[in-house]
Amino acid sequence: MAIAEAQLETWSQQGKTGQFTDTYNSIRGNLLDASAPYPLKDVEIHLQGSYGNDTNVWADSDVDIVLCHNGAFYYDITGMSQGEQDAFKGVFSTNAAYGYNEFKKDAEGFIGGLYNGVVPGKKALHIPGNNGRRDADVLVCQQFRRYYSYEPGVHGCHYGVAFYVNGIRVENFPKQHAEKCTAKHQATNQNFKRVVRIFKNMRNTMIAKGMLADKVAPSYFIEGMLSNVPNDKYVGSYQDMFVECFNWIVAADESKLTTGSGLHWLVRDNSSVCWSSANFRTFTAALKKFWET
Template structure:
């Protein structure tokens, strides 16, 4: 399918400033609900993790239950790579005062002065759900990994993800409680446990974008849009990769691939050609957080290889 420069520029454009307010409002919704069950923000305002992102954040505490939490916008809105304005705003609701840990061999809690807690992530999820239901009533729906707040004419759709801080001390050799890699630990209702690194994702994407004269996120928006178009054209491979996966895929590419051309149709052509010629590198690629592998199995490698091949053959540009 042929794409004009005008069409690609449309695909590459970031969402409007109204999306910025949408993210801030979503944080405010969760904040107000938590206040109704005893949390306080101590008068702090909602601020961005980074000035040039939409990832708003706020810390709160509940003295009665001795809980500290951090709220922040994550996902495509936080990274300003969203291409569908109807998408939900994802909000991490992170329990910081109780956390999961990973140590080096033969290291335990006592080495760091930690003690066991009766608090846990599922109890926390129940409490967050209760707070949201008290605030928004029947518009709240519990999902496997999140709690959805259905929007209306004056409120945005949002997915609150109750989780617990994950602290990885594998590279700490001084028993320093503050020297950890911080992720989030999610336990789904069906028993799955997931560890993700959304804050590193936001930071790395921002750095990559600055290093490529903002072409990284432009090309991410284009490839996400291409995936949706390929789905409409019945390309099965487009159903087997995720938007986050494609954002991560491009994060692994050398900066020079993004900056070789300023014309969008040539720049994206350079992306597709590089991916096609270097698909053998897929087993070595990381997620955009720089920590987890993009492909955890040979099946994942095959899925991305097929998508890259189909994209390479699908994409053409008008001269």
């Protein structure tokens, strides 16, 4: 038995954004204060996650903020020829004097002095909400470049961010993710992000009902999963779109799916930036059961 169209319509709607905007602007202003110990000219701040991508639902609470140091960068040059790699290394032969470790130390100390109760997490610093300010997670990171061509003065690369978790570097592309999801939304008559919210609300409801464990299906992976679905599946009623998108996903070769940015595979085991095959299949199986019951 399908979920009622009226319920899907409700789930498709974006959650409130006013308080989130105030939270972001307030924290951003503090992070760019002249008293900050890091070089402000080399700092970039932007949103990522559900609020940054306009896929937030009513249950979303945390505001995800990126604090990125652009005065130095990590890189991946494995996609270039040996000659291009040699040319690159001839130009960038030394490490920056002020890099990620120095920036992270300065930023964490500064943020800890700005707010009470800051909690260092696995990836980000958690700032508890207070007096109308929502909870926020601040990811302290450094610019990352994935090169695909290089000649002195002329190069091609994808710009992202990088940070370390338990000694392992994590590389991601939040801007490309947001840009491609927005383009997908526009190409589907404004339906892509509505369907993302439906899938997210279904996930939240399943968690509340004990049908799905928490953290099996992060919003980032749901957005990425649905970004692979052809545009012609995003037509008709919400019931039609759910069925068409779901059927396409479960029939697809999961090893060929990409994240929203298109720069990582979506489903891979033992990867910090990919969805495990077990969790991907658990989520799709739970969706089928929830839809039918």
